[in-house]
Amino acid sequence: MWSRHLIRFSNNRWMSTSVATNVKNIMGWWDHVLPAPKDPITSVTEAFLSDPSPLKLNLGVGAYRDDEGKPVTLECVRRAAESISGCEFLESTKATTKSKFVQDSVKLAYGNDSNVVREGRFAGVPALSGTGACRLFAQFQRRFYPDSQIFLPTPTWSNHHDIWRDSQVCTSTYHYYDPDTKGLQFQALMNDIKNAPDRSFFLLHPCAHNPTGVDPNYEQWKEISHICKIKNHFPFFDMAYQGIASGDLERDATAIRIFLEDGHLLGCAQSFSKNMGLYGHRVGCVSIVSRDENQATAIKSQLQQIVRAMYSSSPVHGPLLVSAILNDADLKALWEEEVKVMVDRLIRMRITLRQNLEELNSSASWEHITKQVGMFYFSGLSPKEVDQLQRDFHIYMTNDGRIRGDKQQCGLLGKCNP
Ligand SMILES: Cc1ncc(COP(=O)(O)O)c(C=O)c1O
CATH class of the missing domain: 3.90.1150.10 (Aspartate Aminotransferase, domain 1)
Incomplete structure (x- = not known):
């Protein structure tokens, strides 16, 4: 029942009590929301x-x-921007731009002559940079392995914990950095991989580990790959710094190439924020290596559905820039x-x-x-x-x-x- 009583406010205005009660209820909606803890960065x-x-x-x-x-702003990006000027407004090129970008992007990670790419044994979609790529994978993991967890190195980029938490996937940690030697705790890392339940998800930084700058060497990567294979773990590589470790884009992809050679099905998040300086453009890619082409098609359609419900589709300008650079020998x-x-x-x-x-x-x-x-x-x-x-x-x-x-x-x- 609506009450007819009026109440008077200090500014001399009147309002019916029913409206006032409503205002009070509305004001009560978010009273329990406290400020989020500050992001450390x-x-x-x-x-x-x-x-x-x-x-x-x-x-x-x-x-x-x-x-x-x-x-x-890199000179190659300036020149690429000139060469693609206007293309981003062509509605008809959207789909081809994106699939071309994914192809170019995974070639950079998996290798130009990669069997996986040649045989179409991967599913990939453009992502909102490295963060978006990790988030899409976390959502995908949650959708198909709802009771799984992911192992993260200690320490790691702090947002990894937040991304998987917000995707409702539990996180565990594995040993990585030794504060005493300021190097890799390789044996402890290997033990953690060994002792994790079979078929666990492991997040690995393939190069320029953030925040420590400590990477396993070639032999250590071989051993990590070997033990992951024995344990049937799923390796997910977060590659936010390809090229930034050694100055050589191919060399920085060594860890991923080793795992591919060893026949792993793996996932990979790529970012063009650092190596192309495209921070503000949010350009990245998430890809998952599959058993065959049919499986790739199924996985891709699921990733696309996750994207569709989150933000429909990604912007095209960044992918156009990246493809322009990767497909022009001079650039x-x-x-x-x-x-x-x-x-x-x-x-x-x-x-x-x-x-x-x-x-x-x-x-x-x-x-x-x-x-x-x-x-x-x-x-x-x-x-x-x-x-x-x-x-x-x-x-x-x-x-x-x-x-x-x-x-x-x-x-x-x-x-x-x-
Ligand atoms: C390890 C790691 N992954 C992912 C990202 C995400 O970067 P962006 O979303 O800018 O590509 C960063 C950025 O600092 C990072 O250090």
Whole structure:
């Protein structure tokens, strides 16, 4: 029953009690929603932005920057953008653009002469960059193995935990990084793979492990592949940094090639954020190797259905850019050259940082800085030391001590002598 009683508000306006009750109910809808815990990476940027010091330095963001701290647009991307100008508006090319992009993308991961690609034994769809690719796979895993879990390395990119949690897939961890040696805990890793239930899902970083920069070597990958095969595990490779470990795109795909050679059915997330600098375009691909072409068709249709219900379809501009680069010999050669320039610079920064720290006669060993690979240095600084750097020197990084390695100022970091 609607009540006719009126109530008077402080601004002298009147409202019937029934409406007021309704407003109260509506206001009650989200009262239980509390702020989400801060993301460990974006919260570094927030703290950095609110620091008024002109000396402040943000080493936390996972994106490549030039000497002035500015994002880099690769020349190959500029030229590709000119060559495809207008194509993204052609409705008729959407489907072909996407399937071409998937084909080009998986060739980069699996190899130009890969049997899997030649025989059409893979299902792939474009994804919203590496994050979207992981999320699509997590949803797929949940759909077909609802009671399964996935093993993640300790540590790993923090979003891995969030992606699989939000897809309602349980996560477990396996040993990876040894804080004492600042290297790989290979034996413990092998034991964890051995002791996991048969047919488990394992997430592997094929190159430039984030956040540690520590990768298994060729022989170790062979052993990991071998034990995964014996245990019938499903390897899922999250390849966000192809090219960024060694400067060589083929070499950085070695782990995946080893697993393919050993006959694994595997999954792969690819991102073009770092190696083509396409962060804002969100270009990536998720692919799953299958037993035969029919299985590939079935898997692809399921991935497409997951995409359809989430965001219908992905944008085409990024895939057009990537395909333009990968299918033009000159642009591809230019891209490879530009990747190499970025990686050589990252290596030079590592050497300078280590030299500067050693010149301070620090009692600690800084050898790991030049041993690690990729975009980050896993410095080994404790959360307390990270806090001190932030408080006293306005230098920002994630509290696990991860430093983005493209800052010219990184070389000067040692001079701060915290
Ligand atoms: C290991 C790993 N996977 C995936 C991603 C996702 O990157 P993006 O979504 O920008 O491609 C990142 C980014 O930092 C990463 O480090």
